[in-house]
Amino acid sequence: MIRVSHLNKSYNHPDLILKDISFEVKRGEFVYLVGPSGAGKTTLFRLLFADLKPDSGQVVVDGLDLMQARPARIAKLRRRMGMVFQDYKLIPNYTVFDNVALALEVAGTPRKLIQKAVWQVLKVVGIERQLERLPPQLSGGEQQRVAIARALVNDPQIILADEPTGNLDYEITEEIMNIFKYINSQGATVVMVTHNRALLQRFKRKVFYLDKGSLQTYVWPD
Amino acid sequence: MKDIKLMAKIYDHLFPLFKLTGNNIRRHPVINLISILIITISLLLLILYFLGYSNAARLVSAWRTDLRIVVYLDEKIDEERMASLQNYCRELDEVVRFIYISRDQALKNFKVTLGDDANFLEGLPDNPLPASLELFLDEKVVDVEAVERLARQLRRQVGVDEVVYGSSWLRQLFSLLKTVKYFGFLFAAFLSGVTVFVVASTIRLSLFARRETIRVLHLVGATPGFIALPYLFEGVFQGSAASFLALGLAYGGFRYFKGWLQLQVPHWPVVLQLKFFSPLPLLLFLLMGTFLGIAGFLLSTRWIRQD
Numbered sequence: 085m086i087r088v089s090h091l092n093k094s095y096n097h098p099d100l101i102l103k104d105i106s107f108e109v110k111r112g113e114f115v116y117l118v119g120p121s122g123a124g125k126t127t128l129f130r131l132l133f134a135d136l137k138p139d140s141g142q143v144v145v146d147g148l149d150l151m152q153a154r155p156a157r158i159a160k161l162r163r164r165m166g167m168v169f170q171d172y173k174l175i176p177n178y179t180v181f182d183n184v185a186l187a188l189e190v191a192g193t194p195r196k197l198i199q200k201a202v203w204q205v206l207k208v209v210g211i212e213r214q215l216e217r218l219p220p221q222l223s224g225g226e227q228q229r230v231a232i233a234r235a236l237v238n239d240p241q242i243i244l245a246d247e248p249t250g251n252l253d254y255e256i257t258e259e260i261m262n263i264f265k266y267i268n269s270q271g272a273t274v275v276m277v278t279h280n281r282a283l284l285q286r287f288k289r290k291v292f293y294l295d296k297g298s299l300q301t302y303v304w305p306d
Numbered sequence: 307m308k309d310i311k312l313m314a315k316i317y318d319h320l321f322p323l324f325k326l327t328g329n330n331i332r333r334h335p336v337i338n339l340i341s342i343l344i345i346t347i348s349l350l351l352l353i354l355y356f357l358g359y360s361n362a363a364r365l366v367s368a369w370r371t372d373l374r375i376v377v378y379l380d381e382k383i384d385e386e387r388m389a390s391l392q393n394y395c396r397e398l399d400e401v402v403r404f405i406y407i408s409r410d411q412a413l414k415n416f417k418v419t420l421g422d423d424a425n426f427l428e429g430l431p432d433n434p435l436p437a438s439l440e441l442f443l444d445e446k447v448v449d450v451e452a453v454e455r456l457a458r459q460l461r462r463q464v465g466v467d468e469v470v471y472g473s474s475w476l477r478q479l480f481s482l483l484k485t486v487k488y489f490g491f492l493f494a495a496f497l498s499g500v501t502v503f504v505v506a507s508t509i510r511l512s513l514f515a516r517r518e519t520i521r522v523l524h525l526v527g528a529t530p531g532f533i534a535l536p537y538l539f540e541g542v543f544q545g546s547a548a549s550f551l552a553l554g555l556a557y558g559g560f561r562y563f564k565g566w567l568q569l570q571v572p573h574w575p576v577v578l579q580l581k582f583f584s585p586l587p588l589l590l591f592l593l594m595g596t597f598l599g600i601a602g603f604l605l606s607t608r609w610i611r612q613d
Contacts, residue, residue, distance in 0.1 A: 133525075135525075156530075159524075159530075159532075160529075167525055167526075173518075175522055186522070187526040189325075190526055
């Protein structure tokens with residue numbers, strides 16, 4: 085589903101942020117991308133949806149080589165992906181409904197289907213009663229649920245999540261992780277960036293550990 | 307059924323774009339208002355300039371219908387030569403019609419012109435006035451060079467003593483109108499440039515204010531076209547609104563000025579000849595506003611690409 089080969093990224097700095105990174109995530113897998121602060125997790129995360137260009141190497145997502153693809157193809161790929169960010173990336177003056185509906189609107193989904201789909205996904209994340217509220221009127225946990233709802237509403241094959249529980253307390257983290265587990269159980273491939281080691285213990289999945297620009301893979305013993 | 311489905315599909319694609327456009331305009335009313343006002347002022351100046359020019363051109367054109375060349379004939383011209391000269395004049399493209407004024411007729415006309423002072427002509431031993439041909443020119447084909455060329459041509463004909471036309475005032479009139487016309491185009495180009503720059507700047511301001519929204523749109527898979535189109539619509543909206551406003555203001559101002567002029571000089575026929583634009587120039591001005599809006603959008607997206 086995701087194949088990364090010999091990826092290098094430096095931001096024009098003599099020390100490489102990412103050095104010859106290669107890994108593969110299979111369809112339906114749930115993997116963590118972990119590492120200390122400044123290890124390059126977010127850089128690698130952004131390379132996975134062509135938000136950054138590498139210095140060299142290749143990223144292929146769902147058969148599309150992101151380095152070669154035109155902007156329109158990348159836009160179409162992103163519609164098949166769901167992305168969740170630590171800072172939520174919600175539009176503050178759009179209601180919860182509009183924020184979630186946006187992901188369907190850009191894909192040209194019929195209005196009738198949008199209403200139904202948004203309602204359903206908000207129900208999955210447990211925030212259907214906040215439909216008409218604006219993001220600043222919601223708590224951090226609620227905003228993250230809206231962001232997750234927006235990532236799920238297109239029924240994506242791939243979910244990329246950057247520290248989705250970074251700002252949240254224990255209980256809400258549990259709820260959010262349960263949502264991700266549920267999505268994964270429905271067949272979606274999930275790549276989650278985190279620095280929360282406790283999370284890895286509670287929800288054991290394959291781990292890509294990134295440190296000083298290099299990547300190592302850990303698989304929990306059965 | 308197929309058509310309805312197609313319409314529904316188009317609606318589904320356009321609805322979010324119009325929604326985003328509406329949001330842009332609603333959430334940045336001050337930027338939009340300033341932009342519309344500046345375009346309105348630019349267009350208003352342009353409209354007033356061309357309104358003045360078109361009315362001046364109409365008045366001049368009315369005067370031009372009086373354009374004539376007087377060909378004074380040689381005293382000794384015989385009938386055969388006179389007939390051939392008249393035939394020559396008849397075949398000239400620039401000449402609409404001509405009349406022959408005999409020496410006696412010229413004297414009569416002169417007496418009418420002199421009125422009470424005509425008595426002194428009685429003392430003359432002979433009629434001093436020559437016969438002439440008065441040529442009325444076609445305003446559509448005549449410009450100042452054509453009149454001069456025609457006069458030279460006529461002067462070369464056998465039997466012609468002198469050719470007279472209002473050369474100096476004619477030259478001045480034509481050159482003035484030409485200057486006004488060319489200056490008008492320069493003025494239009496300058497104001498258009500300013501307007502495009504203003505629209506582009508306001509769209510850019512709007513883009514800057516909405517950079518987070520644009521980022522989110524990119525992340526959820528919006529194509530560059532989907533992101534840019536609401537700004538195109540915004541430019542079109544600003545240009546069209548300003549066009550309507552400028553034309554409305556110009557029309558109101560024109561009616562007021564004409565009414566005021568009629569009160570000041572009630573019997574001046576020129577006032578009645580003053581007219582507002584016909585539908586075609588009106589449409590052109592409306593399209594011009596829209597075009598300026600689109601040009602502003604294109605310039606701002608050029609900046610986006612540069613960013």
